[in-house]
């Protein structure tokens with residue numbers, strides 16, 4: 001997709017200041033894509049990664065690669081950069097060979113120079129690259145330098161690491177320009193509340209003190225010189241508001257709604273929803289049947305969302321940590337009735353986001369504030385409370401599984417039905433103002449837009465049916481997805497989408513079926529696996545586990561595996577844990593084995609896998625968004641607990657390199673298996689099956705009571 | 711009377727209202743942007759600085775409270791041998807992803823090692839529990855502690 005839209009070498013590779021520059025539309029939010037891309041270009045140009053720069057991602061200049069999501073960056077941008085660099089290398093070698101009048105084979109590319117071996121004549125690579133024909137197209141068949149030439153990748157510190165540890169790395173939150181005001185939105189108690197009025201005396205007093213108050217319907221913000229002044233002003237204004245809260249947020253049992261709401265059931269075949277296929281019948285008398293649920297969970301970035309915007313009367317410039325600057329630009333233009341070329345978006349790193357968090361909403365809010373005060377740049381930040389209560393969450397999910405077993409205890413038929421709200425809350429333009437409708441402030445402004453009404457994601461392995469299809473060759477599978485709308489909370493894309501709940505369900509059932517069959521969890525899985533790479537990760541995990549001691553008395557070990565989207569990186573993972581007498585789950589050890597094709601940046605891969613494990617563990621053990629009629633009640637880190645250092649086990653990663661296979665992203669490969677392996681380890685330790693996330697002490701105790709009652 | 715604070719070894723006259731939380735004085739007035747605002751509620755550790763060598767959250771306590779104390783921010787931490795060693799260890803373990811939590815963690819690990827030069831894994835976990843990281847760099851941060859403490863290569 002990236003190359004189709006941007007077919008020229010210069011779309012991806014350039015030279016600036018005597019250095020090679022990689023252009024990309026993918027943004028770095030800690031997943032180290034810029035490190036990987038620099039290394040890919042460095043490999044093809046026989047350079048050190050430190051000699052390659054990665055250009056700022058800015059609309060108009062960067063290739064439009066849509067969203068940075070779905071673990072696609074290494075595949076899309078990485079592939080484009082590798083082929084563009086290889087094409088460029090071939091082109092400069094051919095040109096110099098002609099110029100020197102020597103065979104191409106006599107030229108050597110090393111250390112940034114192209115040298116003729118016979119005569120020692122040489123030219124700098126960057127100089128040669130600068131002379132490339134601007135119309136040169138990327139050759140999809142360009143010869144790539146094989147692993148033997150490039151050498152085994154070694155770990156270098158990622159870009160920006162030193163600046164990060166010295167506090168010098170610049171985040172969006174740190175931008176500081178002459179004449180800038182700090183802004184804070186004043187959000188309603190909940191998204192459906194309407195502003196009836198504000199105490200005029202308070203506004204007067206604020207304005208007398210140099211604070212600007214911006215109002216558009218129920219969208220409200222303040223701007224002040226200084227961050228603390230803005231925070232205080234926002235607090236004062238919030239207390240002066242009179243809100244009509246209407247009927248409030250629906251206090252319903254979301255798991256029950258997901259299960260029972262009458263919505264279209266879409267058969268999923270080969271990873272694709274097939275509306276016209278015959279609907280799989282419900283299994284009669286299954287040998288195994290269970291429902292698995294996940295609550296609403298939040299991205300919960302450590303640094304609340306922020307954006308800087310300025311409007312000079314004709315042009316709007318927005319600095320944002322959005323994952324999709326081109327789609328966001330389109331939706332902002334549509335919202336403000338501006339032509340595309342009047343708005344420029346520049347990506348500046350924010351804190352890690354794990355999907356679509358408040359970044360886009362904050363960018364649009366900053367734009368609204370900036371437009372109200374031409375000529376004044378504003379740095380708008382959300383508070384912790386704004387982020388917790390107003391980011392778009394990962395949808396709650398319900399996965400119903402039933403299986404029929406044969407005489408040997410093998411799965412003869414597997415049935416799964418996955419239900420959830422949409423994962424597509426990103427402000428992508430579309431019919432019925434679909435882009436603007438997904439920007440929070442448009443729900444609040446005068447003439448508010450109604451909530452976005454999602455259509456089911458019909459893409460292969462999309463949304464709620466991501467990893468719904470088992471990677472195991474069962475004789476019969478019957479899979480269904482259901483998009484349940486009109487639920488209480490706003491939702492969007494979070495790391496892994498539906499794969500978390502689906503892998504949790506499938507891998508829990510595999511564990512249960514193996515136990516029923518009296519088989520070990522490795523051997524049982526092997527009965528259904530044929531792909532050598534699937535088998536390899538499982539074998540490596542088993543081999544590694546043989547080298548370490550068994551879990552201590554009272555502790556348990558669980559395993560799980562998955563191939564992300566059934567087409568990306570493969571992970572097999574084990575967790576050792578114990579349940580203490582307060583019913584808390586204490587993680588003791590984890591091993592992650594992964595195959596993500598050709599390894600480019602081993603340390604970056606390990607970091608992503610470990611990070612994914614930790615986030616998966618946090619989802620499994622702690623996280624659930626709560627609310628009541630009046631408001632979201634998960635408003636800070638006390639009311640929305642997450643994993644902390646006191647429950648971090650040693651995590652080992654084992655990488656299986658496949659030098660001849662394409663490189664695949666790993667950012668979303670480990671969280672699903674982490675959740676499932678934890679559930680399976682709890683069973684090994686206690687005999688209890690936990691099927692409702694998160695596995696809090698209350699959930700453990702409830703499962704124990706349930707088991708006693710059965 | 712204006713407030714005077716001792717920050718990174720220098721005496722600074724502070725123009726901000728003394729009731730302003732320290733972090734805003736650091737970031738806004740003094741342009742020391744290394745400490746991060748994560749919550750403003752003393753729940754996440756992103757804003758940690760050293761005050762008389764102790765890890766201190768700067769996001770909620772008024773600046774005036776720190777008069778007469780020695781404040782060290784991440785910007786000056788590398789000037790001490792312990793701080794520099796901890797920073798090197800973080801680089802060696804590549805113990806950051808987005809890095810938003812990192813300045814606070816570097817400060818906390820430096821204070822920990824000053825108190826306990828060879829902390830056990832459990833002691834390190836306990837000392838860092840006030841600090842959140844949402845990217846899951848925890849295992850690497852714990853490795854960095856081992857490296858900084860000279861405990862092997864930080865292998866586990």
Ligand code: FES
Nearest residue numbers: 748749754755769
């Ligand atoms: S910002 Fe101070 S603890 Fe979170």
Ligand code: FES
Nearest residue numbers: 807809843844845
């Ligand atoms: S590295 Fe992103 S929050 Fe810790």
